[in-house]
Amino acid sequence: MQEATQDIQEEGMAFLETVKEKLKQKLAQLYETLLDGQKEIDQMQEYFWDNYTEMDEYGYEYYDNQQALLQQVNANQNTLSMKHRLESLLDSPFFGRVDFLYDGDEEPESFYIGIANFAEDTGRQPLIYDWRAPISSLFYDYDKGNASYEAPAGIITGEITAKGQYKIKKGKIIYAFESDMLIDDEILKQELGSNGDVQLKSIIRTIQKEQNEIIRNTKDQILIIQGAAGSGKTSIALHRIAYLLYHDRKNLKSSNILILSPNSVFSDYISHILPELGEENIQEMSFDIFAYKELKEFVYDCEDRYHQLERQLHDCPSSEIHRYRYKQSFDFIGQMEGFLAALEDRLIDFHDIEWRGYHKSEEDLIQLFYFKFQDTPILVRMDAIKEYFIDEVETSMGRDLKEDEHIYFDELFDKMYQTKDLYIIYNWFLEDIDSPVLPKVSYERRILKYEDVYPMLYLKYRLYGKKQHHRIKHVVIDEMQDYSYLQYTILQTMFDCKMTILGDKAQSMDEQTQDVLAFLPKIFGKQVRKIVMNKSYRNTVEIAKYAAGLTGICDLELFDRHGKDVVEKTFSSVESVISEILKNINLDKYETAAVLARTEKEAFELYSLLKRKDENVSYMDRDTSVFQKGLTITTYYLAKGLEFDQVFTVRSDIETNMSKQADYICATRALHELYMYTLENNK
Numbered sequence: 001m002q003e004a005t006q007d008i009q010e011e012g013m014a015f016l017e018t019v020k021e022k023l024k025q026k027l028a029q030l031y032e033t034l035l036d037g038q039k040e041i042d043q044m045q046e047y048f049w050d051n052y053t054e055m056d057e058y059g060y061e062y063y064d065n066q067q068a069l070l071q072q073v074n075a076n077q078n079t080l081s082m083k084h085r086l087e088s089l090l091d092s093p094f095f096g097r098v099d100f101l102y103d104g105d106e107e108p109e110s111f112y113i114g115i116a117n118f119a120e121d122t123g124r125q126p127l128i129y130d131w132r133a134p135i136s137s138l139f140y141d142y143d144k145g146n147a148s149y150e151a152p153a154g155i156i157t158g159e160i161t162a163k164g165q166y167k168i169k170k171g172k173i174i175y176a177f178e179s180d181m182l183i184d185d186e187i188l189k190q191e192l193g194s195n196g197d198v199q200l201k202s203i204i205r206t207i208q209k210e211q212n213e214i215i216r217n218t219k220d221q222i223l224i225i226q227g228a229a230g231s232g233k234t235s236i237a238l239h240r241i242a243y244l245l246y247h248d249r250k251n252l253k254s255s256n257i258l259i260l261s262p263n264s265v266f267s268d269y270i271s272h273i274l275p276e277l278g279e280e281n282i283q284e285m286s287f288d289i290f291a292y293k294e295l296k297e298f299v300y301d302c303e304d305r306y307h308q309l310e311r312q313l314h315d316c317p318s319s320e321i322h323r324y325r326y327k328q329s330f331d332f333i334g335q336m337e338g339f340l341a342a343l344e345d346r347l348i349d350f351h352d353i354e355w356r357g358y359h360k361s362e363e364d365l366i367q368l369f370y371f372k373f374q375d376t377p378i379l380v381r382m383d384a385i386k387e388y389f390i391d392e393v394e395t396s397m398g399r400d401l402k403e404d405e406h407i408y409f410d411e412l413f414d415k416m417y418q419t420k421d422l423y424i425i426y427n428w429f430l431e432d433i434d435s436p437v438l439p440k441v442s443y444e445r446r447i448l449k450y451e452d453v454y455p456m457l458y459l460k461y462r463l464y465g466k467k468q469h470h471r472i473k474h475v476v477i478d479e480m481q482d483y484s485y486l487q488y489t490i491l492q493t494m495f496d497c498k499m500t501i502l503g504d505k506a507q508s509m510d511e512q513t514q515d516v517l518a519f520l521p522k523i524f525g526k527q528v529r530k531i532v533m534n535k536s537y538r539n540t541v542e543i544a545k546y547a548a549g550l551t552g553i554c555d556l557e558l559f560d561r562h563g564k565d566v567v568e569k570t571f572s573s574v575e576s577v578i579s580e581i582l583k584n585i586n587l588d589k590y591e592t593a594a595v596l597a598r599t600e601k602e603a604f605e606l607y608s609l610l611k612r613k614d615e616n617v618s619y620m621d622r623d624t625s626v627f628q629k630g631l632t633i634t635t636y637y638l639a640k641g642l643e644f645d646q647v648f649t650v651r652s653d654i655e656t657n658m659s660k661q662a663d664y665i666c667a668t669r670a671l672h673e674l675y676m677y678t679l680e681n682n683k
């Protein structure tokens with residue numbers, strides 16, 4: 001073992017020098033190309049300005065010049081991103097090595113694995129293999145001994161004769177050793193023991209076997225990952241995207257991927273991973289913001305999920321909570337479908353249409369409406385009939401209609417609808433099912449409660465039709481437990497593509513933990529594959545055990561990293577809590593710490609008090625878009641998905657139905673130290 005490690009070290013060191021040399025040569029070539037490219041751009045611009053006035057009257061020369069310029073700018077951009085990639089390779093060219101003896105060969109070959117492929121020239125065998133290359137799976141999946149990997153040509157078999165792990169920083173080896181295990185636990189412990197960052201880290205050096213299986217899964221249409229807090233779900237989903245982009249460059253671009261993330265801070269927190277892995281960043285969106293934009297035409301503003309949650313945290317009547325839940329359920333969709341089936345008769349008043357001798361009788365219109373155009377959504381069906389009629393008229397007149405004539409026809413056909421206002425139609429429905437109706441107010445005063453946002457969006461899609469988002473080929477849904485049956489139904493109709501859906505039922509924001517796994521197969525059909533991950537990596541054993549005890553989770557596997565015991569303390573005043581936090585906070589040792597409260601009001605009060613003692617604290621609310629280093633004060637629900645070196649949970653001693661989940665979410669945010677503080681009588 002000693003000897004083997006020495007080989008790995010010495011050969012690694014020699015190889016490092018060779019690779020660095022080649023990387024430097026390649027970079028020097030790139031600098032030249034960049035300079036030439038820039039010169040070319042300058043000359044093109046100069047030529048353009050000198051000759052602008054003389055360019056031909058049809059603009060062909062102008063157009064050609066612009067195109068040439070654009071091409072050169074793009075070429076420079078590509079060279080620039082290649083330069084960035086090679087510079088980061090120069091800093092740390094590889095982290096793994098596998099010596100593989102192909103069946104039938106006499107000598108093993110060494111493969112070095114890094115963040116990206118690097119070959120001296122295109123077409124030559126790589127010196128460094130991208131962690132996503134087929135051969136690299138040997139590094140993650142096997143110990144020394146018999147092994148195989150899936151290459152484009154089929155399964156390749158052989159034997160791993162040696163494996164090495166390296167840490168290289170600024171071009172120097174920090175450590176190198178031979179490891180006959182998958183990924184040495186000591187290395188993982190070091191990675192996990194390091195301080196938290198304001199950005200989620202890339203885990204390519206230490207991806208675990210069960211995680212690798214998910215990252216490299218290209219087969220399943222809908223992949224659902226139910227994973228314990230800190231099991232690496234978000235990391236895996238993002239590494240999976242990087243893997244899919246690498247393997248299907250022809251069909252999949254970063255613009256074809258959409259991440260539905262809970263809020264802007266979370267988007268910021270995960271935003272740098274893909275660029276770090278050599279891919280472009282991808283679109284992220286909160287479903288609530290999307291829904292709000294879709295309904296903007298009918299309502300002035302919409303509440304988001306956090307408004308609803310805050311109401312629940314402030315003891316709103318249970319009837320209201322039941323109504324909210326009911327409005328997101330399967331049964332509610334059924335009721336709405338019943339309403340829709342009978343809506344046509346109530347909504348439309350057919351009558352004859354007459355224009356300059358051209359005529360459509362009521363019977364004709366009914367025929368067209370119920371037969372010819374029956375598949376067109378109701379509120380745009382009259383438009384289809386109008387176009388049909390206009391077509392007949394124009395053919396017969398032998399000319400196109402003028403703009404004012406079109407306006408006349410628009411009004412004529414629109415008048416047959418009682419209303420096209422979704423807000424009013426939704427209110428008819430609420431009346432029908434004996435639910436409290438929305439206030440009958442002008443557009444500027446229409447603020448939609450959260451319970452009505454998705455029902456109204458569903459209604460909109462059924463009455464106006466929905467946009468198919470064909471450009472999107474993969475959707476990632478994080479925090480899956482926080483989406484309702486209705487939301488998944490809408491998502492299923494919007495996106496007919498692959499999905500990675502991940503979450504943890506124990507981290508539900510609602511007081512009822514909902515198991516979305518129970519209904520997702522009903523919505524997405526047989527194409528669903530579910531994977532459960534029970535091993536938690538984020539927290540120390542002490543914190544993970546404490547957190548598991550809060551919710552009664554007993555099937556959790558813990559990674560063996562130890563730290564301080566969890567501190568539980570009760571206080572009689574908020575001032576004493578503040579001084580205890582200030583006593584224990586250690587930002588000399590750590591990077592990030594959080595004070596997590598239950599409600600917005602409580603969080604803001606703690607923030608104001610802490611701010612008086614220390615300028616360097618940040619308050620995070622639902623509009624915050626950047627996660628800062630240092631001390632952050634926020635609510636438990638906004639801290640979901642994030643992690644901090646130290647966590648101070650401040651809760652009142654009044655138990656509510658949501659206390660358990662809130663405590664669990666807070667506790668599992670802590671990497672190294674957890675303090676659970678209780679404030680008596682909420683003072």
Ligand SMILES: Nc1ncnc2c1ncn2[C@@H]1O[C@H](COP(=O)(O)OP(=O)(O)OP(=O)(O)O)[C@@H](O)[C@H]1O
Pocket residue numbers: 188191192200201203206207208211227228229230231232233234235236503504537538640641642643668
């Ligand atoms: N294989 C790994 N190597 C190194 N670190 C890892 C690995 N897997 C997970 N981690 C670390 O564990 C922590 C938790 O990961 P992540 O946030 O992806 O988990 P999660 O399951 O989404 O958590 P939660 O649901 O609690 O928000 C992160 O710090 C991540 O870097």
